[in-house]
Amino acid sequence: MSSDTPHQLATTEVDDNLLEVITRGLPDLRKSERRVAEAVLADPSSVLSITLAELARRSDVSEPTVIRFALAIGCEGFRDLRVKLARSLAFARTTSHSAISKTDDLSALVGKVFDFNLSNLNWVRARLDQQTIQQAVDALRKADRIEFFGYGASGVVALDAQQKFPLFGVPCGAPLDGHQMIMTAAMLQPGDVAVAISNTGETEQVRQATRLARERGATTIGITGTQSPLLEDCDIGVLVETLENTDLYTPTVSRLSAMVVIDILSTAVSLARDESDQQRFAQMKAVLAKTRASNRDMDDD
Amino acid sequence: MSSDTPHQLATTEVDDNLLEVITRGLPDLRKSERRVAEAVLADPSSVLSITLAELARRSDVSEPTVIRFALAIGCEGFRDLRVKLARSLAFARTTSHSAISKTDDLSALVGKVFDFNLSNLNWVRARLDQQTIQQAVDALRKADRIEFFGYGASGVVALDAQQKFPLFGVPCGAPLDGHQMIMTAAMLQPGDVAVAISNTGETEQVRQATRLARERGATTIGITGTQSPLLEDCDIGVLVETLENTDLYTPTVSRLSAMVVIDILSTAVSLARDESDQQRFAQMKAVLAKTRASNRDMDDD
DNA sequence: GATCTTCAGGTAATTCTACTACAAATTTTG
């Protein structure tokens, strides 16, 4: 094999975070290329402003080797490397580099929490599989009845969903405790849809309810943060991959992410429904607004 | 003034978001430079992979003009422009979020929902008053007991908060229905804190409970989306100004925003607590993790 | 163990890209 066509590292991931690709692929690189990788990892942000020749000097290799390195990690050249690295650093800045620490004042804290949530949403967006979403939408729009199963933190998401979907004229529920979940699941039948929400995908009650729902003939949709046992019990598995939060004080992003996915699902379902249904939806929203104004007692906020 | 030292646009903002800088600075640019700006805004991501000459051709200007444009918007050259643009693109896409329409396919819809949520968070961040947040944090960290009042959609937020705060060793509650709210409020006493959550700030039950809590001597914190009657009953009023959602299909961003604010509050309170409390918090988190692993039955999702 | 093969990595040449100096064109101003 010629040295100019090295086996490119497997780029299974979306090429969003080059830094991770480099770190992971480090052992598979050739000796000189690894030196370049180390030089990049040592001070990634500076690479954005230096030239190829300078990076070669820092790594103590020749210029072509730097290019070979770039190709090996899945870039199209040094130019492309810089661009990808810049994008990757945009995330890195908010994840590891800017971990929340005890010395932060409030304004720093506010900034970091927002940053983290923002980059998390971007992360989720890049990793969301549209096909599965489409399947979920198709199932939901045809549903005679929808039940959302979520426990604890995911219960919050389930509750949110349960408040959003009934607007399409489909009865919805979100039993929050284990027994109610089981009972509800036992009442489902073909044509109904059960949406199981669990970040870990390991919550036993939710899994039980989901299995039961499936046995009863309902379509089951799972929303989890990782490939998990729950998805085995589901006809459709929606993966909502969030940013790892290794630090103690990182905000909890899984609920936020799941809620955005719920947003997408409900909006998509609403769009997929036919004109008449859409009108009903609009009417209902108007009625809600009116009632709130007069009653000041509504449940829309 | 020489043509090669044009008045650089005021870079008041962090230069994180180049796209916004361009959009905002568009009118202040020279005619030809504006053509470049428009070409960039028309298809920002493609600029990352094209050459200066190509961008000049697209914009129908000469190459130096492209460079002048880059300098004008605060970059150090075309190279730097690409890097900054890449970073900017990693986050919020275009700031002009187009409305969701019936003709959108799923992928467009997903993009728009994310975009809307992202720019909303940016919006909220820019408008959040740190001083009030600080006051809220101060009140919460001293609280003997915290009750969250939220109805309907805001009930979701209250529930979320109620799940997050007890980790600091303070008893928390989130009565979701009107009667429970009133009853809970009636039991409060000086040293306790009541957090009223309502996007409109007009929900009568929440207002009643809040007034009652205040009469009982509790400190009252209000979280609303707009200057509203509820805030009159509160010692501390946190305004969470969200993007207006005039369209029919815009996702509901108020909960998301409020939840991020809750994130900030809980994290800040946790930081403000002394070392020993922080240790307790860490321990509890560890125990939670362990229990979840063995039981698969925890309430952390 | 010598020779052949293969592959990593460097040298030097090449191509192109970003940028600069200067001149033309346009607009503004008295």
Add this chain to the structure above:
DNA sequence: CAAAATTTGTAGTAGAATTACCTGAAGATC
């Protein structure tokens, strides 16, 4: 309408990224 000022294009250049080619080392084969 002319002069000044400012914007924009032309042509040239330094240097950046890339390619072609060559050398030396490590392994394989007889």
